[in-house]
Amino acid sequence: MKNHFLWNILFEDSWIGRRLDKLIELGFRIIRWSKKVVVPGFDGIPLYDVMTFFLKSLVKGNIGAKASGIAYNFLAAIFPGIIMLFTIIPFIPIENFQIMLMGLLEDFLPNEIWRVVNKTVEDIITRPRGGLLSIGFIMALYFCSNGISGLTNAFDSSILNFKTRSWFKQKAVNIFLILLYTILLIVAIGLISLGSLTFSFLNEHH
Template sequence: MEWLHRQLLHLKIYSNFIEWTKGCVLPGFSPLPLYTVATFFFREIGKDTLVNKASSLAYSFMLAIFPGIIFLFTLIPFIPIKGFQDQLLSLIELVLPHNAYDAFESTLKDIVKNQNTGLLSLGFLSAIFFATNGVKNLMKAFNKSSLIIETRGWLKQRLIAFVLTTV
C-alpha cells in the first residue's frame, strides 16, 4: 500500500489532493485534519481492530433482537382488539415461506393466542439484558478508541448502559 502511495505522489492531482486533505478539517474533528483522520482510519482497517470492534458490536445488538421479538409476540394476546391475533397470523402466513410457517405454526398460535406472563417477563428481561450488553460494549469501544481507562465499577457501568438503553 505504501508503494502505491509513493507512486501516486508523482501525479500532480493526487499530490494536490493530499495537500488539500492536510489543510481541510471536518466538523467534529476540530484539531485534526482530514488527512490524519483518513490515515488513522485506513491503518486501523489494516490492523483489523476496527472490523473486530464493529462485528463485536453488531453481534451484541443482534443478540438482543430475538428476545425482543419474543417479548413483542407475547404482548399480542394482551391487545384487546377483536380478531387482531387471527389477522396477524394470516399476515405472518403470507410473509413467511410455506415450509417455515408450517414449522412454526403451532408455536406462533400458542404465543399469539394464549397469555403467557412467564414468557413475557423472560422475553423482557433477556431483551433488556442483551440490549444493555450491546450498549456496554459500545461504551467500551468508545473508551478504547478515545484511550480512556474505565474507572467505573461493573454495576455502575451496567446501570448507565440500562439508562442509555431505555432512554
C-alpha cells in the same frame, strides 16, 4: 545496469511510464491540497491529519474484535427478544389484534413455512404465558444490555483515550436505549398493521 536499462525501456520512455508519473504527481497534489483544506467541525485540523488519524485508528483500534463482540451480543439477544415479543402479544388489549397479526404473518411468510409454524404461532400469540414472558424479558434485557455496552464502549474508546462511565450510569443508559428501541419497534409494527387496514378500507370503498 541491465535492470536499470530495462526499467528505462519499459517505463521511463514509454506510455506506461508517463502515465505512472502523472498518477504519482496527482497523488502528491492531492496530499498537498489536503494539508491546506480544513473541514468544518474539526477545530482547524487539516483534512490530511484527519484522514491519517482515521486510518491509524482503523489499523490500531482493533475494530474487527469490537465489531465481533457487538454482533455476538446482539445476535444472542434476538431469540429471547422474539420470545418476549410473541409472549407479550396475548396481553395486548386491542380487539382482533391477534387475528390481524396472524394475517400479517401469513402474508409475509412463504406458504410452506406458514403451514409448518401456523399452529405454533397461533398457540403462542393467543395463550398468555406469564412465566415465559418473564424469562424472555430478563434474557433479552441482559443480552441487549451487553450489546449496547459493547457498542457504547466501542464508540467511546479510541487509540488516544478511553471515556468511561460508572456501572450504574452505564446500565441506566443501556436500559433507556433498550426501552426507546422497544417503543420504536412497537410503533413500527402498529404502523404496518394500520397500513394494511388502510389499504383494505380504501379497496373496499373505492
